[in-house]
Amino acid sequence: MPSIHDAYIRHAIHYFRELDAANDRYIAGGGGQIWALEQFDREDANIRSAQRWLSDVVEGIVQESVVVHDVGKAALELCNVYPDGGAYLISLRLTSQERIEWLKVALLASEYLQRHITTQAHLGNLGLAYYELGRNRDAITYFEKAQKVASEINDRRHEGTWLGNIGMAYAALGEHQRAISYYEQHLSIAREIGDQRGEANALGNLGVAHAATGEVENAYSAYRQQLEIAREIGDQRGESNALLNIGLVSLDRGDFQEARRYFERCMVIARSMGDRFTEGLALGSLAHTFIGLDDYDRANEHLVAAIQIARQTGNRRSEVRHLSVQVMAYRMLGEYQMGIECGENALAIAREIESASEAAFISWQLGLIYEKIGDINMALDFFQANADYEKSIDHPAAAKSIAKIQRLRSQLE
Helix, strand or coil, X not given: CCCHHHHHHHHHHHHHHHHHHHHHHHHHCCCHHHHXXXXXXXXXXXXXXXXXXXXXXXXXXXXXXXCCCHHHHHHHHHHHHHHHHCHHHHHHHCCHHHHHHHHHHHHHHHHHHCCHHHHHHHHHHHXXXXXXXXXXXXXXXXXXXXXXXXXXXXXXXXXXXXXXHXXXXXXXXXXXXXXXHHHHHHHHHHHHHCCHHHHHHHHHHHHHHHHHCCCHHHHHHHHXXXXXXXXXXXXXXXXXXXXXXXXXXXXXXXXXXXXXXXXXXXXXXXXXXXXXXXXXXHHHHHHHHHHHCCCHHHHHHHHHHHHHHHHHCCCHHHHHHHHHHHHHHHHHHCCHHHHHHHHHHHHHXXXXXCCHHHHHHHHHHHHHHHHHCCCHHHHHHHHHHHHHHHHHCCCXXXXXXXXXXXXXXXXXX
């Protein structure tokens, strides 16, 4: 006679297949992406309940060393592949913290089963989830473990991916030259094995690092190559990412209308894919553009929407990025007290997640606000924090920042 556990495992198998099929439909594109997301939403409660039951069984087996019967074996196998079966949908529908919970129990199952391929995938995806939370050092730990396993099993493609992600986490810590060395390793491996998607990702990351250190033209070149490859292989996610990055270069150049066109094209693609993360980044970047066009009401409207998406998805890195632009908007509007309150909140988050570049940008904006209201000593403190960061990464703007500090100090003498 079938037991209650037999019923649970059948339930879990059924909804894993539903999740896997919807994920395949999402990857296939061609109008199926929104359908796939809606299918996930319809079955959300069942998908989550199946995963919770699998987690309970696996934790019991691994942590309590219970005897493994047929249902337990099936639960281990299923729990191991559950996050991968719906990888794209899960990344769009679960918060970073929820993904960590799913991936940690999947890692337990994978290590118990001694499955090296899935072990390195779970380790790497845990790194990504921690990166989104701004926990960069935890992210590096998991990426390094994933890279080590990938190297041991001669999985060159994923070895390159995890090397690139290690670089990404170091960049978030403000260590851009160290990040570039990892990106170049990823790019070399991707070209060696003909991994065009990996090549595009490496180029995008290199562009970000060059932009962060003021090498705008090198950044633009890398982004254009990324965009060309993404379109060639039909990678819409990669295309939207490249469009976003090229728009950011246009912002740096002061070409706000061109930046706006790139961000709007990025947002169209993101919405067609149901990619709220990238949609939020595009909204926040558009807000920055509207500030440059002196349209502060539209800027604030886009920022409110972007911050809401970041908080709903639990992405602390995106949240602080949008808040930092909001500080600028308040400054331009002359709402200095609101700008100070927003800036202090944003700066606390930036420090918490160890985002040195965002902390520096926010410090500069706060310095400008305090300068406007006549508190020169406070302004100097914030300008100095920004200048210290720029000097640490040899940014070309450091000289101008130092000159401004010297001018202000002379006013106090």
